[in-house]
Amino acid sequence: MRCVVQKVNESSVIVDGKVINKIGRGLMVLVGFTDTDTIDDLKYCVRKIVNLRIFEDDNDVMNRSVLDEHGEILSISQFTLYGDVKKGNRPSYVKALNGEEAIKLYEEFNRLLNNEVPTKPGVFGADMKVSLINDGPTTIIIDTLNK
Secondary structure, three states, rough: EEEEEEEEEEEEEEEEEEEEEEOOOEEEEEEEOOOOOHHHHHHHHHHHHHOOOOOOOOOOOEOOOHHHHOOOEEEOOOOHHHHHHOOOOEOOOOEEEHHHHHHHHHHHHHHHHHHHEEEEEEEOOOOOOEEEEEEEEEEEEHHHHHO
């Protein structure tokens, strides 16, 4: 499981010209799954994401989490996080979990996140236009292969 976590002032997702979801201050998370991912991987990533101390405190030190900030999360499924470019220039996505299984993990991931922080999803499998104002910029990558 891979997550790209970006601290944002705001973020939104558009599908077919319509705003599907948007958030204010918080985190925009891109998430991809592979065939070895388990519920334990979901829980690990959720715990890391909601407790990441990447928001500034009163002393301008990154010492606060999205929980501390009472922020929101915009969660976007992105199988391309498992794009492999070791051979050639066209990414191979064989390590990405098939859609039928990935949507189950994505929905459970969002449910677990939403138990901790208000979380809004994108549309699984859709052509999404995601916008954000990255604060910092601050971007953190979480990969369960390295936990």
